[in-house]
Amino acid sequence: MKSDYLTSKPAFYALFVFSLPIIIGNLFQQLYTMVDSAVVGRFVGEQALAAVGASYSLTVVFICVAIGGGVGSSVIVSKYFGARNFSVMKTAVSTAFLTFLGISVFLGAVGIVINRPLLVLLKTPSDALDMALVYLRIYFLGLPFLFMYNVISSMFNAIGNSRIPLVFLIFSSVLNVALDFLFVAVFKTGVAGAAWATLIAQGLSCVLSFAVFMRTLGKFKDSEDGVEAAEETSDGAVLMSGGASFSGGGARRYGKLARGGYRKFRFFDGRELSSMAKIAIPSILQQSTVSIGMMLVQSVVNSFGSEALAGYSAFSRIASIAIVPMAALNNSMSSYTAQNIGAGKPERVVKGYRAANLMVAFFAVTLCLCIEIFYRPLISLFIGDGGSETALRTGQAALRFEGFFYCWIGFKMACDGLLRGAGDMKVFTLANLINLSIRVVVSVVCAPRFGIEWVWYSVPMGWFMNFVISFAEYRTGNWKKRL
Incomplete structure (x- = not known):
């Protein structure tokens, strides 16, 4: 399939073809997090499952920084x-790689230093604290790999190739599962074995994915696509060498991007970093604040004891898999929207949004x-x-x-x-911060007074308000004028 199918094929078809590998890949990615928990819970014990669950709420903060940064920079x-x-695109890619490699090394070092104070602050049950520390120390050693893998996957998606990340996710997941059973079930290494398997x-x-991406990137050359032959006519339209033309706002956007083709490739460019930061920082902020909010919610769950924490951890693992199709559509809509606006085709964005909502309805009914x-x-x-009744009851109630x-x-x-x-x-x-605020406030205020159920009661409240605010902005049409 041609690399420009997101801007040329029918909206539903383009989104479906692009989203499907992301969905399958994310399912495999979630699979090995599930296996970490399932193997640890069955072969080590309930306290070990609680330890991995307590660690997860902290690791999600760092994962969200990687995902938010990768998705945000991939928009550019x-x-x-x-x-x-393509020449400026390659500069943006290189700038993103160097930036996030530095960030990941720094955050990994910080995580190793402050993991104990954070776990204590989150009220991690005492019988799970030591095992959680072991898991986290190994996890933070591998943080640069986690960061760079997520950024590389986002860059593959940015150029319309969501299939290659799928191959590497399947490879990583299968290897992780095999190593989990080898280290934990056979060698009896406990939670440390699960952490080493993931690393x-x-x-x-x-x-491996970095090597393949660099080879793929080398195939794109401006001179072969006629970008340098773009010219602006007297009426403000942009005429491409292949005969395509854009006028009005589309011409201004497309012409500005096309004329950037004269800039030579650079390993690092402050202008591109600035452009990416305008998208990536709010995306990181949104992802990070949500994960920090989930840490606060986790501290509420932790106060109910290790049995309730084990049940909630099991529910969280399943819920993270259930929302995979929705998260894939989120990333797909970002790439689809950015490519079509870059190509001067904003009318295709509306068609794509309608197609995405049809897919959401299908997935939601099936999941329920x-x-x-x-x-x-x-x-x-x-x-x-051999699990406790409290753990089973907590997990089942939240999931249903x-x-x-x-x-x-x-x-x-x-x-x-x-x-x-x-x-x-x-x-x-703003919409995502309000979503987070609702979930945190309802959980912190209501759960200690009325029961742990209010932790999961708060979730759809936040989702609904987030959607109302975002949809209201979509209806205004202001998003068409942001570039």
Whole structure:
């Protein structure tokens, strides 16, 4: 398939073809996090599962920085790709790689130093604290691999190739699962074995995917696509050498990007870093504040003891898989929107948004039915036959309740992806901060007084308000004017 299919094929088809590998890949990525928990819970014990769960709430903060930065910077790369401006696109890619490599090394060192104070601050149960520390120290050693792998995957998506990240996710997931069973079940290395399995699998996948991406990037050359032959006519339209033309706002956007093709490749460019920062920083802020909010929510759950924490950890793992299709559509809409705006085709963005919502409705109904039928064996997969009644009851109650509301997170993610792809970051950030605030306030205020159930009652409240705000901004049409 041609590399420009996001800007040329019918909207539903283009989004489906682009999203499907991301969905499958993310499912495999979530698979090995599930296996970490399931293997540890069954072969080490309930306290070990609680330790991994307590660690997860902290590691998510760093994961979200990587994902937010990768997706945010890939928006700029997508726009250059849509405009066929490959020399500047390569400069943006190189700038992003160097920037996030430095950030990941710094954050990994910080994480190793402050992991104990943070776990204590989060009220991690005392019988799970030492194991959580062991898991985190190994995890932070591999943080640069995690960062760079997520950024590389985002860059593949930016150039319309979501299939190559799928291959490496499958490779990483299968290797991680095999190493989990080898280290934990056979060699009896406990939570440390699960952490080392993740580090080794992600490290190999990062190195291999980087090599393939650099080879792929070398195939794109401005001179072969006629970007340098773009010229502006007397009426302000942009005429490409291949005969395509753009006028009005599309011409201004496309012409500006096309004329950038005269700039030579540079390993690092402050102008491109500035452009990416305008998208990436709000995206990182949104991802990070949400994950920090989840840490605060986690501290509420921790106060109910290790049994309730184990049940909630099992639910969280399943929920993270359930929202994979919605998260994939979020990233897909960002790349789809950015490429089509870069190509001067904003009318295709509206068609793509409608197609994304149809996909959300299908996924939400399917997920709800599956959860209502299989919630017992799903939770038991993590807790095991010898799990406590409190852990089982907590996990099952949370999973059944949230299953009815996945449509809201899907609708909000589709709209958020459009706004981010268009560079409309103020409302995007505001909506997600309000989402976070609702979830944190309701959990912190209500759960200690009325029961742990209010931790998951707060979730659809935040999703719904986020969607209302983002959709209102979409309806104004302001997102069309952000570039």
